[in-house]
Amino acid sequence: MKQIDLYCHCGTFGHAWDPDPWEGSKWKPEFGTPVVVRCLHCTSERRDVIGTNGRLISRKYWHPENYKFDKGMRPSRDEFRLAWIKYYKRSIKEVKKEIRDASRKAD
Numbered sequence: 001m002k003q004i005d006l007y008c009h010c011g012t013f014g015h016a017w018d019p020d021p022w023e024g025s026k027w028k029p030e031f032g033t034p035v036v037v038r039c040l041h042c043t044s045e046r047r048d049v050i051g052t053n054g055r056l057i058s059r060k061y062w063h064p065e066n067y068k069f070d071k072g073m074r075p076s077r078d079e080f081r082l083a084w085i086k087y088y089k090r091s092i093k094e095v096k097k098e099i100r101d102a103s104r105k106a107d
Contacts, residue, residue: 003066007042008087011080015039017046032057042067 009016017037025036025045032049039045043064049057069075075083 003069005083005087007067008080008083009041010039010044011075011077012084015044015046016041027062029058 016039018040019037025034025038025047027036027045027047028034029047029049032051035048035050037046044067045062047060047062049059051057
């Protein structure tokens with residue numbers, strides 16, 4: 001699968017942050033309260049540190065190893081959209097085929 005296909009959803013719509021605290025993160029700040037949310041699609045993490053007064057002290061992002069494109073190679077938003085449409089159409093066709101195959105086996 002091409003790199004653009006792996007991340008076309010996030011490149012098109014932005015990340016889908018899971019609002020529930022993600023317990024699996026190995027990241028722990030030196031001070032403050034850590035708040036980690038994880039993208040449901042690409043597994044990127046947004047790592048916030050919240051102070052005792054509720055203010056955001058810092059925000060950093062962690063991405064999967066192959067998330068970042070080489071310099072000058074990141075697709076445009078339009079290219080991500082086209083990749084997402086192609087991926088979505090392909091996925092719908094695969095699901096329909098699986099349903100047809102399953103119904104044939106049931107007969």
